[in-house]
Amino acid sequence: MGVPNDEPCLTITGLVRDLGPVPGLDGKMIRVLAGVDLTARRGQVTALLGANGAGKTTTLECAQGLQPIDGGDVRLLGEAPYGAGAELRARVGVMLQDGGLPPAARPVALLRHIASMYREPRDVDELVHRLGINSFARTGIRRLSGGQRQRVALAAALVGNPEVLFLDEPSAGLDPQSRQIVFELIQELRDEGLGIILTTHLLDDAQRLADYVYIIDDGRTVARGTVPELTARTEAHAAGRELSFEAPPGLNPSVAGLEHLSFTEDSPGRYVLSGEFTPADLARLAGWWNEAGILPDSIHMASRTLEDVFLELSGKENR
């Protein structure tokens, strides 16, 4: 497409946002964002993660120009988005979680209508085909399932051929097949050079899709990096792994040579070893199984996931 990849399409620095006076708080102001930093680039998927109430929606609304800002700076495609004109909006696609679609409209007619408002829309038939919208093309939006509505909302965000795409929980309500279709499309759009910014509570999604991740907590950016960078952080147990296996309950989990690992039965029949493993440790464990005549029903070994990092860093008290 001739679009230089990696160029920032959204830059947020030290973003502050105050709301209020809030009637529920005796008319006090509240500081919802107190220093969010984020850079999203073209040709990349940038994921914004945070616990409930961390400030994700507020950050995205400030980035899209739907809310003013009270400090710091936001640049969307080089412009301050709040109060920007139609020209900037035409270059940006937004998919909201509940779609915001008119309930009486029919999907394909709606998409053609939206396309007619843009100078260079995407091919509606191709989008309809890609997202499997054909099978419910003439059903009114209000009668669609959540997952079908989600696919129409994605098509509606894309039909104007945006350079930047905001997705709020893109796989919410999707069955595994639809999720796969949506993920493939997101990856293709990224490869075309779109800058994609998404929020999700599904850390699997972020782990699979995101080129770069920002974690916000209590209105501030608390971590940033690629998934491998974040999961390799040097916390105490970060370099360690976890091995779990299922076997008959009540085994005595003490094996000579494995004293340096934590070895517990964390629920009946599920045993977990964690710490710094060496290949010799695995041989000792297998030797113990052999001597005790244990054939585990399942064995699973994993390194730290994005979920572990997320739980460490965010939502310490449940907001």
Ligand SMILES: Nc1ncnc2c1ncn2[C@@H]1O[C@H](COP(=O)(O)OP(=O)(O)OP(=O)(O)O)[C@@H](O)[C@H]1O
């Ligand atoms: N209009 C408002 N009035 C009062 N408080 C608000 C308002 N909008 C947001 N907040 C508060 O600001 C904080 C951040 O909200 P925000 O919706 O940005 O969080 P979020 O990370 O998107 O959460 P979720 O994952 O639950 O959608 C929350 O504590 C929320 O209660």
